[in-house]
Amino acid sequence: MHYYKCLLTWITIHLVVPFDINFGSCTQYPAHQDNQANVGQAIAIDPNGYIAYCPCMGRWGNQADQFLGSLSFSRGLNRTLILPPWVEYPEWSPGTSVQIPFDKYIRVQPLSQYHRVITMETFMSNLAATVWPPNKRIGFCFYYRENKQCAMKEGNPFGPFWNHFEIQFKSYVEYGNRIGGGNAYYSFNEHVRSAWNQNFPAEKYPVMAFSGPPGDFPVKAHDRLLHKYVKWSKFISGKVKTFIKDSLDKQRFVAIHLRMGSDWKSACQHLKDHEAKNYMESPQCYGDNNVKPIPYKVCYPSENDIFRQTKRIARKYNVTNVFIATDESSVRDRLEQKFKKEQIRIVSLNPPEPHVELAIIGRAEHAIVNCISSFSGFAKRERDAKNKPTTFWSIK
Numbered sequence: 001m002h003y004y005k006c007l008l009t010w011i012t013i014h015l016v017v018p019f020d021i022n023f024g025s026c027t028q029y030p031a032h033q034d035n036q037a038n039v040g041q042a043i044a045i046d047p048n049g050y051i052a053y054c055p056c057m058g059r060w061g062n063q064a065d066q067f068l069g070s071l072s073f074s075r076g077l078n079r080t081l082i083l084p085p086w087v088e089y090p091e092w093s094p095g096t097s098v099q100i101p102f103d104k105y106i107r108v109q110p111l112s113q114y115h116r117v118i119t120m121e122t123f124m125s126n127l128a129a130t131v132w133p134p135n136k137r138i139g140f141c142f143y144y145r146e147n148k149q150c151a152m153k154e155g156n157p158f159g160p161f162w163n164h165f166e167i168q169f170k171s172y173v174e175y176g177n178r179i180g181g182g183n184a185y186y187s188f189n190e191h192v193r194s195a196w197n198q199n200f201p202a203e204k205y206p207v208m209a210f211s212g213p214p215g216d217f218p219v220k221a222h223d224r225l226l227h228k229y230v231k232w233s234k235f236i237s238g239k240v241k242t243f244i245k246d247s248l249d250k251q252r253f254v255a256i257h258l259r260m261g262s263d264w265k266s267a268c269q270h271l272k273d274h275e276a277k278n279y280m281e282s283p284q285c286y287g288d289n290n291v292k293p294i295p296y297k298v299c300y301p302s303e304n305d306i307f308r309q310t311k312r313i314a315r316k317y318n319v320t321n322v323f324i325a326t327d328e329s330s331v332r333d334r335l336e337q338k339f340k341k342e343q344i345r346i347v348s349l350n351p352p353e354p355h356v357e358l359a360i361i362g363r364a365e366h367a368i369v370n371c372i373s374s375f376s377g378f379a380k381r382e383r384d385a386k387n388k389p390t391t392f393w394s395i396k
């Protein structure tokens with residue numbers, strides 16, 4: 001049955017329809033439940049080409065940060081952005097990764113108000129066989145590693161990411177020195193754009209598949225504003241709604257993000273050992289031209305400071321509920337005890353779910369977050385997009 005369906009599809013694509021419509025290939029990559037409607041749909045082919053990339057750096061915070069630069073880059077080049085699955089690293093299986101469809105967490109439709117996008121599952125299931133046949137699969141990297149090859153699939157998550165879609169690269173191109181080096185992703189710049197288009201025209205390179213995100217980390221100030229097109233999926237917002245109804249009795253609340261796990265403590269140690277004016281997501285609170293060293297406590301605040309700062313905000317907003325999102329539950333437990341005496345109730349999500357916690361922070365009257373953390377950065381951008389106030393630990 002499957003064979004006949006595939007054959008029929010092939011005949012339809014190759015003999016019946018004009019070149020710019022595709023009705024699907026034989027391999028189906030499952031989309032998230034919110035987006036099932038797309039499977040098997042007729043989809044127009046973008047003659048300007050596509051951009052694909054592996055979100056191969058960091059976890060959610062980093063991936064979501066670099067997604068904005070990649071979105072902006074794609075619009076500058078006027079190519080459709082293929083929305084990659086999010087890469088997650090299961091705790092129970094160190095050294096491996098899993099690919100989670102983009103639209104499990106973030107809606108596709110609002111993004112298309114800014115630029116043309118398609119999920120990687122939909123692209124691979126419906127268009128790849130025609131637009132990007134195996135002999136056209138060329139990997140793009142900033143610099144070659146050795147033997148004129150990009151390390152597209154070396155190590156985790158690089159290998160598992162492309163293998164998830166059974167993608168093999170036939171050849172490679174390096175673009176760093178052909179496109180103006182450090183400015184390669186500023187595709188709104190006329191010189192940069194024409195360098196990309198001249199070197200890599202869509203006819204020869206229908207898909208530019210990048211080994212990593214074609215966007216800066218941390219996200220540039222102008223691209224941060226694109227967060228207004230980033231909306232939580234129904235899957236996440238449904239969970240948020242339930243939590244606010246059941247655990248907060250729909251009452252007003254303030255939220256705090258405590259990034260305090262052991263990996264973070266070692267990362268913050270860098271600020272004790274070296275003077276740094278920029279560190280990870282720090283431009284979100286210090287801007288791009290900070291001149292003073294960043295104090296350690298901005299990265300890793302003391303529990304006393306957290307207590308005082310939170311109490312002040314709770315009083316200011318006249319709320320008795322404080323939502324805590326954290327990667328270190330022992331800090332939360334100690335704070336819970338301290339706040340009991342203040343008639344303030346600490347609420348958190350149990351079991352923890354990072355995306356749902358972030359989305360809850362997005363709904364609070366006020367949020368205090370970590371300037372250095374890209375996970376916090378997501379909350380800050382979402383709240384800015386909604387004109388909601390946010391402050392940072394240990395910054396006046």
Ligand SMILES: Nc1nc2c(ncn2[C@@H]2O[C@H](COP(=O)(O)OP(=O)(O)O)[C@@H](O)[C@H]2O)c(=O)[nH]1
Pocket residue numbers: 058059060061062063257258259280325326327352353354357372373374375376
């Ligand atoms: N459940 C939960 N997980 C968190 C929280 N903060 C951090 N994490 C986890 O730690 C990871 C931090 O990595 P990343 O997102 O790259 O942000 P960054 O390292 O803080 O810049 C997140 O993706 C989560 O998996 C939190 O408040 N709640």
Ligand SMILES: [Mg+2]
Pocket residue numbers: 058059061062374
């Ligand atoms: Mg990180």
